Amino acid sequence: MDVKNWxxxxxxxxxxREELEAHIAMRAEHDGVDESVxxxxxxxxxxxxxxxxxxxxxxxxxxxxxxxxxxxxxxxxQPGFALGAVLVLALGLGASTAMFSALDRILxxxxxxxxxxxxVSVGRGYPDVERPDQSRVLITSNxxxxxxxxxxxxxxxxxxxxxxxxxxxxxxxxxxxxxxxSVESNFLQTLGVPVALGRDFTREDDVRNAAPVAIISHxxxxxxxxxxxxAIGRTIDLDGxxxxxxxxxxxxxxxxxxxxxxxxxxxxxxxxxxxxxxAFGRLKPGVTARQAExxxxxxxxxxxxxxxxxxxxxxxxxxAQARVVPLRDYLVGDTSRVAWLLLCAVAGxxxxxxxxxxxxxxxxMAVRDREFAVRSALGAGRxxxxxxxxxxxxxxxxxxxxxxxxxxxxxxxVFARLAPSSIPEIDQASLDLRVLAVTAVLAMAAGLAVGxxxxxxxxxxxALHYGARATAAAHPRMRFTLVTVQIALxxxxxxxxxxxxxxxxNLVAVPLGYRSERVVTMNVTPxxxxxxxxxxxxxxxxxxxxxxxxxxxAAATMSSAAPPTGVALAxxxxxxxxxxxxxxxxxxxxxxxxxxxxxxxxxxxxxxYFETFGIPILxxxxxxxxxxxxxxxxxxxxxxxxxxxxxxxxxxxxxxxPPAKEWAEVVGVAGEIRNTGLTEEPAPELYxxxxxxxxxxxxxxxxxxxxxxTQAGTADAVAFLKQAVADLDPQLPVTVGLLDxxxxxxxxxxxxLASLLSAFAGLAxxxxxxxxxxxxxxxxxxxxxxxxxxxxxxxxxxxxARQVIGEAGRWIAAGAAGGALLSWGxxxxxxxxxxxxxxxxxxxxxxxxxxxxxxxLAAVVRPAILAARVDPIVTLQAD
Amino acid sequence: xGQQENPQAALELLILKTLAAGPNHGFxxxxxxxxxxxxxxxxxxxxxxxxxxxxxxxxxxxxxWTVTPNGRRARVYSLTKTGRKRLKxxxxxxxxxxxxxxxxxxxx
Numbered sequence: 006m007d008v009k010n011w012x013x014x015x016x017x018x019x020x021x022r023e024e025l026e027a028h029i030a031m032r033a034e035h036d037g038v039d040e041s042v043x044x045x046x047x048x049x050x051x052x053x054x055x056x057x058x059x060x061x062x063x064x065x066x067x068x069x070x071x072x073x074x075x076x077x078x079x080x081x082x083q084p085g086f087a088l089g090a091v092l093v094l095a096l097g098l099g100a101s102t103a104m105f106s107a108l109d110r111i112l113x114x115x116x117x118x119x120x121x122x123x124x125v126s127v128g129r130g131y132p133d134v135e136r137p138d139q140s141r142v143l144i145t146s147n148x149x150x151x152x153x154x155x156x157x158x159x160x161x162x163x164x165x166x167x168x169x170x171x172x173x174x175x176x177x178x179x180x181x182x183x184x185x186x187s188v189e190s191n192f193l194q195t196l197g198v199p200v201a202l203g204r205d206f207t208r209e210d211d212v213r214n215a216a217p218v219a220i221i222s223h224x225x226x227x228x229x230x231x232x233x234x235x236a237i238g239r240t241i242d243l244d245g246x247x248x249x250x251x252x253x254x255x256x257x258x259x260x261x262x263x264x265x266x267x268x269x270x271x272x273x274x275x276x277x278x279x280x281x282x283x284a285f286g287r288l289k290p291g292v293t294a295r296q297a298e299x300x301x302x303x304x305x306x307x308x309x310x311x312x313x314x315x316x317x318x319x320x321x322x323x324x325a326q327a328r329v330v331p332l333r334d335y336l337v338g339d340t341s342r343v344a345w346l347l348l349c350a351v352a353g354x355x356x357x358x359x360x361x362x363x364x365x366x367x368x369x370m371a372v373r374d375r376e377f378a379v380r381s382a383l384g385a386g387r388x389x390x391x392x393x394x395x396x397x398x399x400x401x402x403x404x405x406x407x408x409x410x411x412x413x414x415x416x417x418x419v420f421a422r423l424a425p426s427s428i429p430e431i432d433q434a435s436l437d438l439r440v441l442a443v444t445a446v447l448a449m450a451a452g453l454a455v456g457x458x459x460x461x462x463x464x465x466x467x468a469l470h471y472g473a474r475a476t477a478a479a480h481p482r483m484r485f486t487l488v489t490v491q492i493a494l495x496x497x498x499x500x501x502x503x504x505x506x507x508x509x510x511n512l513v514a515v516p517l518g519y520r521s522e523r524v525v526t527m528n529v530t531p532x533x534x535x536x537x538x539x540x541x542x543x544x545x546x547x548x549x550x551x552x553x554x555x556x557x558x559a560a561a562t563m564s565s566a567a568p569p570t571g572v573a574l575a576x577x578x579x580x581x582x583x584x585x586x587x588x589x590x591x592x593x594x595x596x597x598x599x600x601x602x603x604x605x606x607x608x609x610x611x612x613x614y615f616e617t618f619g620i621p622i623l624x625x626x627x628x629x630x631x632x633x634x635x636x637x638x639x640x641x642x643x644x645x646x647x648x649x650x651x652x653x654x655x656x657x658x659x660x661x662x663p664p665a666k667e668w669a670e671v672v673g674v675a676g677e678i679r680n681t682g683l684t685e686e687p688a689p690e691l692y693x694x695x696x697x698x699x700x701x702x703x704x705x706x707x708x709x710x711x712x713x714x715t716q717a718g719t720a721d722a723v724a725f726l727k728q729a730v731a732d733l734d735p736q737l738p739v740t741v742g743l744l745d746x747x748x749x750x751x752x753x754x755x756x757x758l759a760s761l762l763s764a765f766a767g768l769a770x771x772x773x774x775x776x777x778x779x780x781x782x783x784x785x786x787x788x789x790x791x792x793x794x795x796x797x798x799x800x801x802x803x804x805x806a807r808q809v810i811g812e813a814g815r816w817i818a819a820g821a822a823g824g825a826l827l828s829w830g831x832x833x834x835x836x837x838x839x840x841x842x843x844x845x846x847x848x849x850x851x852x853x854x855x856x857x858x859x860x861x862l863a864a865v866v867r868p869a870i871l872a873a874r875v876d877p878i879v880t881l882q883a884d
Numbered sequence: 885x886g887q888q889e890n891p892q893a894a895l896e897l898l899i900l901k902t903l904a905a906g907p908n909h910g911f912x913x914x915x916x917x918x919x920x921x922x923x924x925x926x927x928x929x930x931x932x933x934x935x936x937x938x939x940x941x942x943x944x945x946x947x948x949w950t951v952t953p954n955g956r957r958a959r960v961y962s963l964t965k966t967g968r969k970r971l972k973x974x975x976x977x978x979x980x981x982x983x984x985x986x987x988x989x990x991x992x
Binding site: 016020021023024025027028030031032034035046047048049052053056057060061 | 909910911914915928929930931933934937938940941947949954956957958959
């Protein structure tokens with residue numbers, strides 16, 4: 006029969022009745038007889054109608070409905086079973102759903118660009134200053150202008166962005182701080198994203214000193230213009246410049262590398278010359294990223310060898326390799342490894358939940374043997390019975406999926422709280438249709454997974470022929486196998502979480518080199534319209550004065566970057582001791598031979614910095630107030646001293662700190678601080694003075710960090726700091742926070758991983774223990790007669806208990822052995838997340854096995870006691 | 885609809901043939917078969933309606949509620965395109981069958 010005929014409209018029961026009644030009436034009228042005669046002639050009206058109805062109901066559907074009705078009725082008799090099974094499945098499915106929706110954007114969801122599979126990030130790979138484990142792909146604007154126009158051979162087009170996510174201010178009636186990105190004029194075109202409204206940038210827009218124009222995000226358009234199409238052509242005051250809006254971006258668009266509210270042409274802005282750009286290319290069809298990388302390598306190489314105006318080798322990180330990275334990899338970076346790890350963990354949990362429920366169903370099957378035998382005797386085929394148990398599994402999973410969805414909303418919120426920055430865009434994750442579809446598929450798979458075992462057991466069972474007792478022996482092997490699988494998965498999760506907990510422990514124990522308690526930090530970026538770059542100095546000075554006066558302040562400072570990370574300025578060439586001739590790296594003496602991968606950091610600070618952050622001065626002295634106006638002074642970190650002045654006492658030597666051309670005297674040596682995260686060796690640092698009204702490096706970035714060490718409550722200090730800024734400029738947004746929180750942020754990802762995996766492992770252990778308890782109890786009940794006879798024949802009750810425990814112990818051992826193998830593979834995936842812990846760390850694994858053994862043996866204590874307490878008289882009398 | 889046992893196949897043929905003359909309701913079909921066979925064939929009314937619904941579900945006929953000239957609401961069936969094709973097929977096979985049976989009967 007054709008599939009399409011399944012969808013023909015089924016007449017309702019009323020219609021069928023009416024049709025037959027009309028027939029009877031017509032027959033009566035035609036034959037001129039009574040209606041009852043006509044009715045008799047039709048035969049049994051009810052049966053006819055039933056026959057009509059049956060035609061429309063597909064047989065399988067009918068059977069399914071019967072099975073479902075029956076199953077639900079049987080649950081009502083045993084609500085405990087149904088509730089337990091549904092909850093266990095809900096847990097597994099809910100966690101999976103929440104995890105999937107949290108990770109979907111990173112791993113699976115298409116990027117919001119046209120034909121995004123062919124988009125790549127191109128340029129030179131540099132180590133990321135903030136995250137040394139990752140590299141950033143960048144290119145200098147000069148190199149780009151000289152060599153990348155037209156687009157190199159492997160690409161149909163290349164485009165660039167800069168300053169993505171940089172703050173910008175709308176300075177008109179309703180002032181607002183937004184995020185802007187500067188882009189090349191072909192940016193949207195290359196990404197394959199047309200503007201939703203208005204026009205795209207043109208080449209003419211993207212030249213120095215062209216009239217300012219802006220394309221605004223869908224969000225800004227809705228918020229500021231009420232989604233009015235007339236917004237095109239209106240102007241906004243952007244950073245003090247009247248800027249016409251020429252276009253609106255489509256909803257859901259995001260600039261790669263950061264949410265941006267407004268796009269501006271990049272060449273209009275000052276500071277483009279020599280800027281670092283993020284470049285993106287669209288690969289020609291059939292060209293792979295690897296091929297493209299090989300193709301552009303000579304070009305990158307040539308530029309590095311210095312035929313261009315600016316030698317890229319003078320960038321942080323120095324010489325770097327050509328890189329062509331698929332856009333998704335570029336955006337997600339090493340987070341994808343964490344994401345897969347989490348997905349595997351949650352899949353393990355779901356699997357354990359399924360195995361557990363399958364075991365529950367099998368346990369119940371043992372009890373239902375008699376019922377099945379009766380049904381079989383009444384003519385139910387084996388396949389029909391198998392279908393019945395399969396239906397039960399599917400129904401359980403459907404219910405579990407429903408409840409799981411509800412719990413997923415809660416879990417998703419917990420994830421977002423635990424890992425606000427570890428998982429990109431987790432705040433945007435929600436349970437949309439896509440996620441619902443995945444949950445439905447998972448629930449279906451889980452239903453099949455839990456239903457297939459009992460169904461197989463029915464198909465293989467001989468109970469249907471030989472009566473109730475015969476199946477009893479068939480189930481335990483399957484049930485024990487399932488318990489073993491559960492134990493193996495559990496030990497993997499337990500071991501993994503132990504490794505992560507050790508990692509977390511190690512990370513927290515890393516000495517920071519500064520004292521984070523009672524320190525409040527604040528990040529201030531003045532409005533460009535009020536304070537053009539380079540002119541915010543007096544404002545900062547004024548603010549620093551006010552902050553010093555905050556009650557309870559023990560020390561206060563202002564700096565270009567603050568611990569724990571803070572992007573510091575980095576450089577490669579630091580002439581020392583008044584010698585300016587350029588010498589090659591590696592030549593003896595005069596110049597610091599600085600490893601290119603570990604550039605010196607330069608941080609501009611005011612006196613009080615070391616006191617505020619509690620960084621020890623190991624030799625010499627800290628900065629003092631008068632230093633700010635005296636001869637330039639500098640303080641070096643211990644490792645910087647070793648690099649710049651190997652084997653000498655650095656105090657009294659001089660160094661030139663780029664970009665300044667003055668010689669600064671080293672007045673002190675400061676202790677190392679963890680300035681590149683917890684897992685990396687500290688980068689060597691130079692501390693220069695934030696000079697009063699001097700030309701400072703910071704004046705370019707127009708941003709300053711303030712910090713106070715307070716003796717009063719930190720909450721008060723936060724309020725005072727905010728107030729101090731508001732007194733000077735009420736509209737200026739600031740970010741104020743506790744240094745303690747920021748330090749905690751360093752361990753966010755391992756904390757998140759460890760807590761999640763521990764929770765999963767705990768649940769898995771609980772389920773495994775419950776499963777083992779169930780099987781062991783069942784076994785004892787099953788053997789009550791045998792045990793009774795043996796006790797009657799003189800066996801000690803303790804011996805019986807030992808036997809039960811021994812048998813369980815064998816299965817635990819089998820599971821643990823399987824788990825050890827599984828773990829060996831699984832830990833390879835976790836390796837990159839570990840810190841100072843080997844994947845075969847004996848302490849972690851010993852702990853995992855001990856916890857597992859204790860919990861599981863505890864689970865068989867009660868069944869063992871039951872075995873010992875079997876009363877031979879009672880059992881023998883029962884026969 | 886695959887292989888059918890004879891009585892049902894015959895009823896199906898009769899229904900489709902009747903509807904080839906134009907849309908009709910169940911009673912009309914029964915009446916038409918009755919009259920055009922000069923009373924030789926009398927449709928079992930209890931199986932007429934299930935047969936109609938089977939044909940409806942298979943897509944050979946369409947059903948629609950209309951009002952008869954007598955002012956009565958009736959479910960009126962009409963032949964679909966696939967129904968017409970189906971009719972042609974079973975008409976042919978039926979003719980072959982009856983012809984075959986006729987020849988065999990004459991032989992003895």
